[in-house]
Amino acid sequence: MKKKILILAGGISKERTISLDTGLQVYQELKKNGYTVKITEPDINLSKNIKQFKPDIIFNALHGQFGEDGYIQTILEGFKIPYTHSGVIASSLAMDKAISKKIFIKNKINTPKYIKYAYDENNFDLIKNIEKKLKFPVVLKPINEGSSVNVYICTKKNISRILNLMKIYKEIMIEEFIGGREIQVAIMGNKKLGAIELKPKRKFYDYEAKYSANAKTEHIIPVKLSKNKLNEVMNTSLKVHKIIGCKGVTRSDFKFFKDKFYLLEINTQPGMTKLSLSSKSHLLDGKKYKFFISVKEILDLSIISLMLKNSITSGFPKIKGN
Numbered sequence: 553m554k555k556k557i558l559i560l561a562g563g564i565s566k567e568r569t570i571s572l573d574t575g576l577q578v579y580q581e582l583k584k585n586g587y588t589v590k591i592t593e594p595d596i597n598l599s600k601n602i603k604q605f606k607p608d609i610i611f612n613a614l615h616g617q618f619g620e621d622g623y624i625q626t627i628l629e630g631f632k633i634p635y636t637h638s639g640v641i642a643s644s645l646a647m648d649k650a651i652s653k654k655i656f657i658k659n660k661i662n663t664p665k666y667i668k669y670a671y672d673e674n675n676f677d678l679i680k681n682i683e684k685k686l687k688f689p690v691v692l693k694p695i696n697e698g699s700s701v702n703v704y705i706c707t708k709k710n711i712s713r714i715l716n717l718m719k720i721y722k723e724i725m726i727e728e729f730i731g732g733r734e735i736q737v738a739i740m741g742n743k744k745l746g747a748i749e750l751k752p753k754r755k756f757y758d759y760e761a762k763y764s765a766n767a768k769t770e771h772i773i774p775v776k777l778s779k780n781k782l783n784e785v786m787n788t789s790l791k792v793h794k795i796i797g798c799k800g801v802t803r804s805d806f807k808f809f810k811d812k813f814y815l816l817e818i819n820t821q822p823g824m825t826k827l828s829l830s831s832k833s834h835l836l837d838g839k840k841y842k843f844f845i846s847v848k849e850i851l852d853l854s855i856i857s858l859m860l861k862n863s864i865t866s867g868f869p870k871i872k873g874n
Contacts, residue, residue, distance in 0.1 A: 556588045557851065558607035560624065563594050565616030566701045573825040575613035581847050582611075594624055602631055609851050610635040612821065620821035621647035621696060634854040638820040642797040646820045649695050649725050652796065656815055659795055661788060663815045664728040664807075668695070671719060678715075679708065682726060691727040692718060705729060732809030735775060737789035738822070739802050740846070741853050744786040747775045777808075785813050792818050800853045801846070 559582075561575025562568055575591050582589045592601045594614060602610070610628060612635055618624055620637075622644030628635045638646065646652055656663040665686055669678060682690055692714055693703040702721075704714045718724055734750040751770035775782060789804040796818060803822035807814045824847075 554585075554587045555608035555851070556606065557582055557590075557609050557611055558602065558605050559589060559591045559611045559613050560594050560598075560619075561591050561613040563614045563616070563619050563624075565614070565618055566697065567616035567619075570823050570825060571613055571615045571619065574615065574823050577824050578611055578613055578847055585848075594618070594627075598627070602633070607633060609633065609854055611847075611851065612636050613824070615821050615823060616701070617647075617696060620819075634857065636850045636854045637800045638796075638798045638802070639857070642799065643820050646796050646798065646802075646818050647696050649693065649817060652817060653725075655795060656792065659791070661792060661815050662813060664691075664730050666725050666727040668723055669715075669726050670723040671721075678726075679711070682711075683708075686726065686728045689729045691729050693725050693727065694718070694721050695723060695725050730807040730809050730814045732807050735777075735785055735806045735808050735813070737786055737804050737806070739789050739793045739798075739804070740800070740849055742790070742794075744790055745801075746773070747777070747782060747785060748773050749775045781808075781811075781813075788813060788815065789818075796820075799857045800850045 559575045559579055561571050563571055565571070579589050579591055590601075590605050590607075592598065592605075610631075610633055612619065612624065612628070614620065614624055620643055622640045625635070625638070625640040625643050629640060637643075645655065650666075650668055653663055653666060667681060667685060682688065688708045688711075689705050690711070691703065692706050692711070694701065702718060704717075706714050715724075734752070735747055736750065737747045738745040749772040751772065777785070785806060785808075788806075789802075792804060792815065793802050798818070798820055801822060803819045805816040805819070807816060
């Protein structure tokens with residue numbers, strides 16, 4: 553008998569539209585393959601909806617704040633029902649770009665240099681600090697957003713204006729700008745699913761380039777890298793997936809410049825829309841995954857994860873003496 557799946561989609565983050573699209577794509581695939589499926593918002597009625605529907609698995613299709621930063625995962629832990637993707641700690645670590653950067657650096661994973669900026673700091677000192685540590689241009693980004701929401705490439709000339717636009721955040725990350733190619737890698741469990749290269753027509757691979765067909769971003773599969781370089785970027789992606797403690801599917805984003813990979817971030821809730829890359833980079837052993845196989849594998853991994861967690865928390869069986 554096919555399992556009952558409750559899909560969480562929508563939410564309150566700036567990536568709500570993408571989440572609804574992901575939820576719809578997953579819903580259609582599961583429904584088509586005989587599952588009993590329902591989509592629900594993570595709102596005040598969430599607990600009631602879970603208790604009434606009694607799902608076997610909760611598919612987390614949320615993106616951004618509240619959906620992939622450990623908050624909804626903390627709530628879901630209380631229901632003792634398998635839920636997809638990474639757990640509380642891995643989600644919170646990966647979503648916080650400053651913390652994840654420190655983890656990359658500690659584990660000798662190449663990543664662009666950066667500084668954190670809090671809005672109570674002196675703007676003049678910041679410019680001097682950038683010129684000393686990073687040099688212009690630089691990338692300004694929120695510490696806890698996804699999908700390139702409010703990410704800007706800045707010069708010395710326009711940085712003050714962009715800083716003013718980003719005052720909605722208490723602090724932000726200012727990162728060394730790395731040119732070169734956009735490479736992304738998908739991991740499923742312990743499997744290296746494959747890599748994809750993005751060639752945006754826009755200034756860089758921003759929110760519009762990711763999710764709008766009108767942006768006409770070119771998706772290149774297979775990636776044109778030497779075998780050694782492809783192995784290197786896929787091994788790095790699996791390494792960071794394990795270090796952060798991720799479950800299910802993740803996507804790691806890199807820049808490839810002057811024969812070096814720079815890890816930008818790891819995404820624990822990659823989009824599964826028609827234009828999303830986690831579904832396009834499934835090229836295990838040179839064969840393209842069907843989207844349904846990807847979804848089913850995510851569900852299966854959520855069950856395995858809960859079983860492992862329960863076996864650890866329940867302790868070891870008592871062994872009677874002779």
